[in-house]
Amino acid sequence: MATAKVAALPLLVLLAAAMSLPPASSLAVTSTYVRPRPRATLSVLHGGDGQTPQQVHISAVGSDRMRVTWITDDDAPATVEYGTVSGQYPFSAAGSTTTYSYLLYHSGKIHDAVIGPLEPSTTYYYCCSNSTSRELSFRTPPASLPVKFVVVGDLGQTGWTESTLRHIADDDYDMLLLPGDLSYADFYQPRWDTYGRLVEPLASARPWMVTEGNHEVERIPLLHPQPFTAYNARWRMPHDAGASPSGSNLYYSFDVAGGAVHVIMLGSYTGYAAGTAQHRWLQADLAGINRGKTAFVVALVHAPWYNSNTAHRGEGDAMRAAMEELLYGTRVDAVFAGHVHAYERFARVYGSREDPCGPVHVTVGDGGNREGLAKRYVDPQPATSAFREASFGHGRLEVVNATHARWTWHRNDDDEAVVADQVWITSLASIPACNKKDSFTL
Numbered sequence: 001m002a003t004a005k006v007a008a009l010p011l012l013v014l015l016a017a018a019m020s021l022p023p024a025s026s027l028a029v030t031s032t033y034v035r036p037r038p039r040a041t042l043s044v045l046h047g048g049d050g051q052t053p054q055q056v057h058i059s060a061v062g063s064d065r066m067r068v069t070w071i072t073d074d075d076a077p078a079t080v081e082y083g084t085v086s087g088q089y090p091f092s093a094a095g096s097t098t099t100y101s102y103l104l105y106h107s108g109k110i111h112d113a114v115i116g117p118l119e120p121s122t123t124y125y126y127c128c129s130n131s132t133s134r135e136l137s138f139r140t141p142p143a144s145l146p147v148k149f150v151v152v153g154d155l156g157q158t159g160w161t162e163s164t165l166r167h168i169a170d171d172d173y174d175m176l177l178l179p180g181d182l183s184y185a186d187f188y189q190p191r192w193d194t195y196g197r198l199v200e201p202l203a204s205a206r207p208w209m210v211t212e213g214n215h216e217v218e219r220i221p222l223l224h225p226q227p228f229t230a231y232n233a234r235w236r237m238p239h240d241a242g243a244s245p246s247g248s249n250l251y252y253s254f255d256v257a258g259g260a261v262h263v264i265m266l267g268s269y270t271g272y273a274a275g276t277a278q279h280r281w282l283q284a285d286l287a288g289i290n291r292g293k294t295a296f297v298v299a300l301v302h303a304p305w306y307n308s309n310t311a312h313r314g315e316g317d318a319m320r321a322a323m324e325e326l327l328y329g330t331r332v333d334a335v336f337a338g339h340v341h342a343y344e345r346f347a348r349v350y351g352s353r354e355d356p357c358g359p360v361h362v363t364v365g366d367g368g369n370r371e372g373l374a375k376r377y378v379d380p381q382p383a384t385s386a387f388r389e390a391s392f393g394h395g396r397l398e399v400v401n402a403t404h405a406r407w408t409w410h411r412n413d414d415d416e417a418v419v420a421d422q423v424w425i426t427s428l429a430s431i432p433a434c435n436k437k438d439s440f441t442l
């Protein structure tokens, strides 16, 4: 017995060593960065009186308008006064007010007004509900390339969220894209309010375009059977604007930089199978894209379609089966997802295989929420997975011209933002081999 054990030991060591080697052809990287500990949930309180605007955020509507959304505890006018000089508001727009109830919680007055037409790349000063003591400002996105996006999912409202937001604010950008899971209110509605206050400094200054994650559903059988109540009331997106209105706040699309970039926000938690309203809308939206003019097409979705983390395995598979071919046919350049609380970048993939005409898939569900990081990965790393790391951080997509976009991922390295991954993404519309007439129709 003893001899057999001794003889088996070196064999086992050899076997283990062989198994831990990456496949010879793979350049896949699993980062070895050692993560700091989780941080506690924050609770940002409201300082003003009942009519003081709070939780202000903006979202782009069409090419030259902006929706301003804010909340007051008491009744206040749903007006936005604005102009291009601080302290002077020659323009004004009136919107509407809504409220919602959720179990015993009653929301404040949720106001929303669409302002414009606005000039591109211009700073506007504005106040809500005529509250001139609370002047805010935002800058409109550019009318042509280059354009800079921040992409970050699963934000939450912890000390790490604060760190992520600080790093985002440190470097200029034009628009933030959020692939789902905003507040982590998790049925406790006051946390939507604290979240609104936490993100206001950024979300009132640049358009924040979001789509829903599982934490937005907040459906309780019998007690509150209606899904997405807080999300739809507080984060209304331009689903009724642009070239292909979707009719649902849960999925929509819009153009940026004069149509050079088309962004498609998909909904992982509403019907997506063939024959559903979302699937039909996506087909029509993609059919309306002219890749001769649209340099980059990107899609956002909450549950990743490609994922080598042990968390949430397979949760995006059904949606991928229903929609991947549509995106591939239009040569969508990149798909950004959240849900898995970590970062992972895949090669260009289609049908689970590397494909030079498929989108780059990126999971960036690492905003900093209270559930912490998803640290366990499937081994060995699939050859299609180019880089993966379980840290908090945020991504940036800078579309520099009609052929090139630079993707960078910025880890919150303790409290510093460090570029931990970067890659150039070439527009698939500019690659002749991906645009042969027989392969698909432009």
Ligand SMILES: *[C@@H]1O[C@H](CO)[C@@H](O)[C@H](O)[C@H]1NC(C)=O
Binding pocket: 077, 079, 130
């Ligand atoms: C806004 O405030 C100014 C000055 O207090 C006042 O003249 C004006 O009527 C107010 N407008 C609205 C819409 O309440």
Ligand SMILES: *[C@@H]1O[C@H](CO)[C@@H](O)[C@H](O)[C@H]1NC(C)=O
Binding pocket: 400, 401, 402, 403, 404
């Ligand atoms: C687009 O940007 C890339 C990367 O900076 C550069 O190599 C390329 O020459 C640019 N193309 C044009 C047409 O300016």
Ligand SMILES: [Fe+2]
Binding pocket: 154, 180, 181, 213, 214, 215, 302, 338, 339, 340
């Ligand atoms: Fe999620």
